[in-house]
Amino acid sequence: MAETILKTEHIAKAFGAHQVLADVGFQIGSDEIIGLLGPNGSGKSTLLNLISGFGGADAGDVTFLGSSIVGLAPHQIAQRGLVRTFQLPSMPHRMTVREVLRAGSRERAGLLDAFRRDAGEDNAEELLEQFALKSVAHQPASSLSGGQKKLLSIAVALRTHPKLLCLDEPTAGVHPLLRGHMVDLLKAINRRGVALLVVEHDMHFIHELCQRCIVLDRGSIIAGCAPCELAQNERVVEAYLGKSLERQKVLA
Amino acid sequence: MFEFFVHVAVMACLYGLLALSLNLQVGFAGLVNFGQIILFGCGTYAASIAFSHQLGPLAGIALGVVFALCVAAAFARLGRNLGADYWGIATLAVAEVLRILANNETWLTGGAQGVGGIPLVFAGISRPVGPLLTLGLCLALLLAAWWLCSRLTASRYGLSLKLMREEPLLAASLGYDLSRLKIQTLMVAAVIAAAAGFVFAHYTTFVGPDQLVSSETFLIWAMVIIGGAGTHLGAIAGAFLLQFVLAFVPFVKDALGLPSEYVAIMRMTLIGGGLLAFLMWRTQGLIPERLGETRRG
Numbered sequence: 001m002a003e004t005i006l007k008t009e010h011i012a013k014a015f016g017a018h019q020v021l022a023d024v025g026f027q028i029g030s031d032e033i034i035g036l037l038g039p040n041g042s043g044k045s046t047l048l049n050l051i052s053g054f055g056g057a058d059a060g061d062v063t064f065l066g067s068s069i070v071g072l073a074p075h076q077i078a079q080r081g082l083v084r085t086f087q088l089p090s091m092p093h094r095m096t097v098r099e100v101l102r103a104g105s106r107e108r109a110g111l112l113d114a115f116r117r118d119a120g121e122d123n124a125e126e127l128l129e130q131f132a133l134k135s136v137a138h139q140p141a142s143s144l145s146g147g148q149k150k151l152l153s154i155a156v157a158l159r160t161h162p163k164l165l166c167l168d169e170p171t172a173g174v175h176p177l178l179r180g181h182m183v184d185l186l187k188a189i190n191r192r193g194v195a196l197l198v199v200e201h202d203m204h205f206i207h208e209l210c211q212r213c214i215v216l217d218r219g220s221i222i223a224g225c226a227p228c229e230l231a232q233n234e235r236v237v238e239a240y241l242g243k244s245l246e247r248q249k250v251l252a
Numbered sequence: 253m254f255e256f257f258v259h260v261a262v263m264a265c266l267y268g269l270l271a272l273s274l275n276l277q278v279g280f281a282g283l284v285n286f287g288q289i290i291l292f293g294c295g296t297y298a299a300s301i302a303f304s305h306q307l308g309p310l311a312g313i314a315l316g317v318v319f320a321l322c323v324a325a326a327f328a329r330l331g332r333n334l335g336a337d338y339w340g341i342a343t344l345a346v347a348e349v350l351r352i353l354a355n356n357e358t359w360l361t362g363g364a365q366g367v368g369g370i371p372l373v374f375a376g377i378s379r380p381v382g383p384l385l386t387l388g389l390c391l392a393l394l395l396a397a398w399w400l401c402s403r404l405t406a407s408r409y410g411l412s413l414k415l416m417r418e419e420p421l422l423a424a425s426l427g428y429d430l431s432r433l434k435i436q437t438l439m440v441a442a443v444i445a446a447a448a449g450f451v452f453a454h455y456t457t458f459v460g461p462d463q464l465v466s467s468e469t470f471l472i473w474a475m476v477i478i479g480g481a482g483t484h485l486g487a488i489a490g491a492f493l494l495q496f497v498l499a500f501v502p503f504v505k506d507a508l509g510l511p512s513e514y515v516a517i518m519r520m521t522l523i524g525g526g527l528l529a530f531l532m533w534r535t536q537g538l539i540p541e542r543l544g545e546t547r548r549g
Contacts, residue, residue: 052425054421054425073424073429074424074425075424075425075426075427075428075429075430076429078424078425078426078427079427083425083426083427084425085425086421086422086425089422090419090421090422091419091422092414092415092418092419092422093418094414094417094418094482094541094543095411095414095415095418095543096543096544098544099411099414099543099544100415102408102411103408103411103412103414103415103423103426104426105408106412106426106427106428107408108408109407109408109409109411109412109428110409111404111409111436111440113407113408113409114403114404114406114407114408114409114410115403138543138544140543153422156422156426157425157426159426160426160427
């Protein structure tokens with residue numbers, strides 16, 4: 001593994017009496033693609049929110065590129081290079097797909113930049129092509145299908161030149177034909193030096209994309225292994241399918 | 253009649269500036285400002301204080317800019333932890349507090365009596381040349397503000413404002429500092445509104461707290477909604493349309509042989525009815541915002 005880009009230690013979070021995360025710690029290398037798995041309600045999205053500044057942890061530390069990002073606002077974390085997408089991306093009604101994509105880049109987006117003649121480099125058209133959004137570029141972003149919104153949210157996040165991109169269920173609602181394309185795109189993004197943390201339920205997608213997986217169950221990490229080892233991991237199988245018949249018999 | 257037309261046109265230009273200022277906030281940045289009239293008051297009272305303390309018009313302009321920036325900063329500071337609707341109510345409260353202050357701090361503002369005798373913009377120039385020159389100045393200011401707002405909203409900065417208006421969470425997740433965007437937008441809008449106030453004070457030669465009542469804010473809102481929020485031309489069109497319609501209400505009253513008190517009622521009905529009609533049947537206003545207009549971003 002290359003140098004550590006993100007490190008979490010002893011993260012804990014409770015909503016009232018419900019302990020959502022307990023003593024969660026892991027790290028991600030700057031060249032890795034990590035899958036974050038777990039059954040519904042295991043705390044994946046909460047963990048992503050805490051890492052990206054959209055929620056505060058009760059305890060623990062999050063270090064990004066060597067410095068703590070606990071207590072920073074989401075925009076400050078994004079400015080450092082940790083950018084996330086949302087599980088249900090909501091897109092603007094009164095902006096076109098192209099406008100949303102252009103708005104993704106903060107370069108030359110200052111107040112005084114409005115009076116410059118040169119708008120700077122722009123890879124928006126290239127991204128529209130890559131993410132198969134060229135044909136809908138003139139449409140309101142809110143009119144896209146769920147899958148297209150997912151693609152747009154990844155493309156917009158890439159406009160910020162992230163160092164770590166956290167994707168919350170990127171394939172949910174995406175057409176099966178596009179999933180393969182998305183694997184290729186994300187691998188290409190990773191080759192350009194962007195680490196990826198992917199929250200996902202689609203095991204086939206995880207197998208194709210990720211080098212390593214972290215599995216959460218009821219707020220705790222129960223496994224950290226390669227995707228091909230998941231099916232052999234008893235705790236993972238138990239978390240997803242419940243206790244095996246044989247074990248139940250022994251317990252009985 | 254000619255001078256009356258010039259007067260209505262001057263007032264339409266000044267309201268046009270206020271509508272452009274509000275449109276930049278609400279139409280582009282999604283900032284629901286119900287205290288707009290106090291930004292105008294920053295200009296009127298800067299002119300009044302500069303006059304009553306014999307500081308000169310240049311000091312008045314500087315004072316207006318400082319007042320406007322301070323009120324804008326206060327509004328933005330309020331907005332840090334409030335949702336858009338609550339923030340709107342807070343701006344209304346701040347505007348009312350400042351109006352009451354203007355009403356009571358007689359030593360500084362002239363109190364409820366206000367300050368009269370503020371020199372005309374083109375003092376010493378005979379009619380109708382003086383008012384025509386004032387109209388020219390107001391038109392120039394309106395065009396300059398239109399250019400400024402268009403330049404801002406057609407750039408990538410304008411896209412960031414729209415993103416903040418539409419999807420603030422997405423904007424924050426992409427690294428946009430929403431507090432900073434809000435304060436910048438409010439400051440630009442406040443200076444435009446204060447400029448209108450400053451010229452207004454030197455045009456009517458009187459400044460008083462009654463000019464800052466909240467119904468004036470809602471008149472500016474009606475102009476923006478009827479003209480079309482999110483388009484600069486719409487805001488200006490709304491201001492001119494309402495100003496001219498309201499100016500000709502007394503003539504309609506005379507033609508129908510109605511008593512004088514009907515003028516105010518007819519004006520209120522026109523504003524309220526027009527606002528309601530547009531909100532129900534043409535929410536996009538006379539000149540709707542067009543998608544994909546931002547080309548320079």
